[in-house]
Amino acid sequence: MPDKPAESAGPSFTKGMFFGQVLSNLVFPYPKTPEAERELLQMTSDAIQRLEKDFDLQRMEKEKRLPPEFLQKMREMGLFGLIIPEEFGGVGLSNSGYVQMMSELSMLDASICTTIGAHQSIGMKALLLFGTTEQKEKYLPRLASGEWIAAFGLTEPGAGSDAGSLKTSARLTPEGDYVLNGSKIWISNGGLAHFYTVFAKTKHPDGKGGEKESITAFIVTRDMPGFSNGPEEKKLGLWGSSTTALSFENVRVPAENILGQAGKGFKVAMTVLNNGRLGLAGACALGPRKLIQMARNHALERKQFGFPIADFGLIQSKFGLMTMDSYVGEALVCTTAHLMDQGDADYSLESAICKVFNTEAEWRTVNECLQIAGGTGYMAEYRYEKLLRDSRIFMIWEGANEVLRLFIGLSGLQGPGEQLKEVSRALRQPMQNVLGSIGVLSEFGVRWFQRKVGATEKLQGVHPELAAEAAVFESYVARLAAASEAILRREGKEIIHNQFAVRRLADTAIDLYALACTLSRASRALEEKGVEGAAIDRTIAKAFCRKSRRRMAENLRRMRKNDDSLEKQIARHVYEQGLPQHALFQ
Ligand SMILES: Cc1cc2nc3c(=O)[nH]c(=O)nc-3n(C[C@H](O)[C@H](O)[C@H](O)COP(=O)(O)OP(=O)(O)OC[C@H]3O[C@@H](n4cnc5c(N)ncnc54)[C@H](O)[C@@H]3O)c2cc1C
Numbered sequence: 001m002p003d004k005p006a007e008s009a010g011p012s013f014t015k016g017m018f019f020g021q022v023l024s025n026l027v028f029p030y031p032k033t034p035e036a037e038r039e040l041l042q043m044t045s046d047a048i049q050r051l052e053k054d055f056d057l058q059r060m061e062k063e064k065r066l067p068p069e070f071l072q073k074m075r076e077m078g079l080f081g082l083i084i085p086e087e088f089g090g091v092g093l094s095n096s097g098y099v100q101m102m103s104e105l106s107m108l109d110a111s112i113c114t115t116i117g118a119h120q121s122i123g124m125k126a127l128l129l130f131g132t133t134e135q136k137e138k139y140l141p142r143l144a145s146g147e148w149i150a151a152f153g154l155t156e157p158g159a160g161s162d163a164g165s166l167k168t169s170a171r172l173t174p175e176g177d178y179v180l181n182g183s184k185i186w187i188s189n190g191g192l193a194h195f196y197t198v199f200a201k202t203k204h205p206d207g208k209g210g211e212k213e214s215i216t217a218f219i220v221t222r223d224m225p226g227f228s229n230g231p232e233e234k235k236l237g238l239w240g241s242s243t244t245a246l247s248f249e250n251v252r253v254p255a256e257n258i259l260g261q262a263g264k265g266f267k268v269a270m271t272v273l274n275n276g277r278l279g280l281a282g283a284c285a286l287g288p289r290k291l292i293q294m295a296r297n298h299a300l301e302r303k304q305f306g307f308p309i310a311d312f313g314l315i316q317s318k319f320g321l322m323t324m325d326s327y328v329g330e331a332l333v334c335t336t337a338h339l340m341d342q343g344d345a346d347y348s349l350e351s352a353i354c355k356v357f358n359t360e361a362e363w364r365t366v367n368e369c370l371q372i373a374g375g376t377g378y379m380a381e382y383r384y385e386k387l388l389r390d391s392r393i394f395m396i397w398e399g400a401n402e403v404l405r406l407f408i409g410l411s412g413l414q415g416p417g418e419q420l421k422e423v424s425r426a427l428r429q430p431m432q433n434v435l436g437s438i439g440v441l442s443e444f445g446v447r448w449f450q451r452k453v454g455a456t457e458k459l460q461g462v463h464p465e466l467a468a469e470a471a472v473f474e475s476y477v478a479r480l481a482a483a484s485e486a487i488l489r490r491e492g493k494e495i496i497h498n499q500f501a502v503r504r505l506a507d508t509a510i511d512l513y514a515l516a517c518t519l520s521r522a523s524r525a526l527e528e529k530g531v532e533g534a535a536i537d538r539t540i541a542k543a544f545c546r547k548s549r550r551r552m553a554e555n556l557r558r559m560r561k562n563d564d565s566l567e568k569q570i571a572r573h574v575y576e577q578g579l580p581q582h583a584l585f586q
Contacts, residue, residue, distance in 0.1 A: 012346040014513050018412040020481030026345055027516045028461030030524035031338035037097045047077050048104045057109050060240030081144030083120050088140035096337040099282035106283035107290055110390035111240030113283050118188035121276035123150025126197045126217055126268050130260035151193035153184040153246050154269055161403045170200035176255050180248040190229045190244030196220040204263045215265035219257040226251035237389030274348045277398050281354035284362040285329035292322055295369040318368045325361035327540045328514050331521035352404045353510050359394040366391050409502035412509055416484050463523035469545040473515050476552050480508050483556050500564040504555040511548040518544050
């Protein structure tokens with residue numbers, strides 16, 4: 001199914017919240033699996049589950065690679081073409097269907113899921129989103145069958161989160177080809193792939209008689225002279241997935257291999273990542289399900305102090321939180337995948353929220369499952385330690401979570417910032433542009449006045465059983481908007497240097513979007529199953545609302561009163577003088 005870039009001009013639920021706006025129709029009603037895909041998804045899901053019996057998954061840990069027979073079986077199942085349109089030989093799943101399959105694969109094994117994700121979520125995503133018909137016809141059939149595997153080459157030794165600072169260069173020759181020189185590091189599928197989406201710096205006229213450097217995305221194939229990949233990296237987890245460096249020594253790439261426009265490659269990279277993050281988020285939402293089940297069985301069977309450990313409050317608290325995380329995480333991913341499929345909404349912040357929430361929830365869950373299993377959890381014989389090692393990377397790649405929080409907070413603030421600028425401009429020149437000023441002032445003024453008198457925009461479509469929780473959502477949207485406006489008035493554009501504040505606003509937005517998706521999911525369950533049938537949905541929604549409300553209250557309170565300067569002082573001390581002398585043996 002063709003996708004739209006994440007950051008379109010369409011409405012965004014999360015950006016709206018920074019204005020105090022509630023765009024209920026983007027989140028309600030809770031989506032259902034498209035009827036046309038239901039049977040296909042069920043068949044693929046059954047086949048993926050059968051792989052657990054067919055594959056000796058331990059072999060990947062021993063051999064530290066994906067055995068060729070596994071790869072062949074994955075090809076035969078069509079797993080490499082899940083998201084490629086049928087006309088090019090793929091399965092043509094919607095985003096919702098793809099995310100569901102990534103979740104199924106994550107329950108099987110994180111390395112297998114990574115191989116498929118690096119291929120489809122990012123490796124060939126630019127070809128799908130920006131490729132010409134000729135490029136698609138040339139490459140997609142082989143990528144759909146898995147004859148060729150794809151990889152995404154952005155990271156370099158000096159360019160990680162700051163991807164724009166990459167150094168790999170592509171020089172235009174008089175014949176119209178490009179010559180690539182440079183290297184990439186830590187590329188998933190690096191040693192397996194034949195098709196690479198590679199980002200390199202190109203020179204362009206600056207319009208003033210000189211030249212400027214921009215980034216361009218290229219298709220590079222393994223058979224091009226001068227291309228090579230390094231040895232497999234030794235890493236903490238994901239031992240079955242290939243991770244290598246890539247090297248380009250005078251690699252000649254024809255201009256027809258440019259993806260999108262020359263010089264617009266940074267946008268290509270960011271669009272791919274915005275879009276691809278949801279696959280990872282889906283994988284993290286369901287990845288630990290089997291582990292929770294194992295921890296549950298362990299807790300019910302294991303007796304200490306004369307009782308099953310499941311009876312102890314501190315263990316119950318862990319199951320409560322893990323189940324809540326998983327319910328909320330799934331609600332976030334399903335809602336956002338549906339937004340992508342609808343095609344007219346801007347889902348860039350929503351997919352970042354899904355990635356941050358689900359990667360952190362998975363890490364908490366895996367850690368807690370291992371804790372419940374005690375010493376057993378630490379033993380390589382069981383699944384706990386492997387998933388702990390495998391899942392640590394998820395908070396780092398496809399946008400490190402710190403950087404994504406800044407993206408969510410600062411992108412959210414952009415809207416009110418623009419409006420404030422217009423308001424102050426309008427107030428400065430009230431007579432010069434009377435009609436325009438009235439427009440700006442009235443829209444802004446209405447929202448400002450609404451907040452002052454405590455009136456909020458309503459979340460439409462919530463089941464009456466959850467009316468109190470909807471009211472919490474509405475009131476915190478108004479508070480987020482008020483806090484955003486206040487900090488913008490106080491700090492203006494200097495806000496970009498106040499990461500403490502931006503993080504608090506981002507965390508509030510994350511909690512609010514998660515709450516809206518949870519209320520949507522629980523409302524549908526209540527409508528379909530009634531209050532008794534959906535008792536657990538109701539309880540989880542209420543519990544998550546209480547927890548997130550406390551977090552939001554704390555985050556917004558700390559916008560003014562906080563310990564930020566003390567934390568900075570301590571950090572500065574450590575940077576300049578090292579850690580304080582330790583207290584032992586003094
Ligand atoms: C197993 C594995 C597979 C990978 N696969 C791929 C792949 O297929 N393709 C690819 O291109 N790359 C891949 N990567 C690279 C990955 O995307 C990067 O590791 C990631 O982007 C982070 O970059 P970095 O490691 O250089 O960390 P850095 O950017 O150096 O960040 C280090 C820390 O600083 C924080 N930080 C950075 N900037 C800021 C800021 N402005 N404000 C606050 N905090 C900040 C980060 O959040 C992080 O905690 C892979 C990495 C690994 C380990």
